[in-house]
């Protein structure tokens with residue numbers, strides 16, 4: 001029957017669209033996977049910042065910023081928070097690692113600037129809400 005041949009083609013089209021949409025959805029979900037504090041951000045801090053930002057070390061003694069835990073990071077320096085959840089641009093933490101500040105407070109202090117990749121991970125984590133995840 002002629003009409004059936006068209007219906008089959010139409011059905012195949014609908015199935016193809018559904019499969020394509022499903023693929024797009026899966027791709028979007030993967031692309032938006034949350035940046036994790038524990039898995040992505042803390043290992044960078046540990047490697048690049050921690051030696052100076054623990055009690056007894058110069059970064060902590062001068063600024064008051066203790067980077068050992070999520071809570072101590074969120075507390076910030078003696079002048080207040082350095083992370084503004086959902087706004088990396090307003091976060092002093094990002095300003096100092098992107099070198100948008102005076103020379104003396106560019107971080108890591110007197111060392112090579114962090115890679116784009118490291119800075120991007122921290123920025124993404126802040127823009128996603130700076131959660132303890």
Ligand code: HEC
Pocket residue numbers: 045048049050051052053058059060062063065077082092093096097104105107108109110111114
């Ligand atoms: C070699 C030691 C050292 C390392 C490594 C280091 N810091 Fe610091 N940090 C300091 C010192 C010293 C100060 C105080 C600077 C000042 O006020 O003159 C400071 C201050 C800061 C401040 C406060 C700036 C302000 O507004 O006064 C932030 C935020 C900061 N550090 C973040 C970081 C981050 C993030 C890292 C890792 C990427 C890092 N630091 C690595 C030594 C260090």
